[in-house]
Amino acid sequence: SQTIHQWPATLVQPVGSPLSLECTVEGTSNPNLYWYRQAAGRGLQLLFYSVGIGQISSEVPQNLSASRPQDRQFILSSKKLLLSDSGFYLCAWSLGGAGEQFFGPGTRLTVL
Amino acid sequence: QKEVEQNSGPLSVPEGAIASLNCTYSDRGSQSFFWYRQYSGKSPELIMFIYSNGDKEDGRFTAQLNKASQYVSLLIRDSQPSDSATYLCAVHSGGGADGLTFGKGTHLIIQP
Numbered sequence: 001s002q003t004i005h006q007w008p009a010t011l012v013q014p015v016g017s018p019l020s021l022e023c024t025v026e027g028t029s030n031p032n033l034y035w036y037r038q039a040a041g042r043g044l045q046l047l048f049y050s051v052g053i054g055q056i057s058s059e060v061p062q063n064l065s066a067s068r069p070q071d072r073q074f075i076l077s078s079k080k081l082l083l084s085d086s087g088f089y090l091c092a093w094s095l096g097g098a099g100e101q102f103f104g105p106g107t108r109l110t111v112l
Numbered sequence: 113q114k115e116v117e118q119n120s121g122p123l124s125v126p127e128g129a130i131a132s133l134n135c136t137y138s139d140r141g142s143q144s145f146f147w148y149r150q151y152s153g154k155s156p157e158l159i160m161f162i163y164s165n166g167d168k169e170d171g172r173f174t175a176q177l178n179k180a181s182q183y184v185s186l187l188i189r190d191s192q193p194s195d196s197a198t199y200l201c202a203v204h205s206g207g208g209a210d211g212l213t214f215g216k217g218t219h220l221i222i223q224p
Binding site for chain 1: 116143144146148154155156157158161163200202204209210211212213214215216217
């Protein structure tokens with residue numbers, strides 16, 4: 001069966017500091033991978049998605065970036081965090097089909 | 113701009129009753145429709161998906177889709193206190209690896 005991991009689970013960072021969040025999927029090959037953010041009082045917002053190694057599509061212009069160095073690894077980064085980057089970051093995977101996506105446990109980021 | 117609308121609630125339902133959750137979407141080209149359950153502080157969990165007009169049943173859950181009215185609903189029969197959560201409606205345009213567009217969710221409370 002497939003499992004998806006995210007780390008760290010929680011993170012508190014000062015404004016202007018860098019960020020690196022990691023997501024890995026086990027038990028499947030060539031998944032589509034997604035980064036979402038859920039801010040307080042808002043719905044899930046799609047940030048990036050990837051259909052393969054090195055292939056990244058950005059949905060929202062911002063100070064975040066994503067990379068996919070390996071088939072089952074997806075990384076979310078920032079060079080300088082903003083207060084507005086605080087939120088619950090969720091990684092998800094999909095094999096296509098009807099579009100169903102499965103989420104990892106998430107990383108709760110607080111920028112102070 | 114694709115939009116998914118849900119009543120934020122809270123929706124309070126007595127234990128054992130039927131809970132009815134509703135969702136409307138703006139993009140007529142949407143192909144697949146999903147219901148996720150999210151407990152406080154946790155990541156969303158896929159409950160059901162539907163892509164054909166009509167009803168789809170899975171245990172105590174029934175998803176209903178009316179594409180002409182751009183309306184999706186989720187019925188939960190014999191509601192249990194463990195069903196208390198936020199329910200997220202999500203829509204997929206059918207464009208392969210595209211991400212999902214989420215509503216902000218309905219907070220459901222099952223009263224013992």
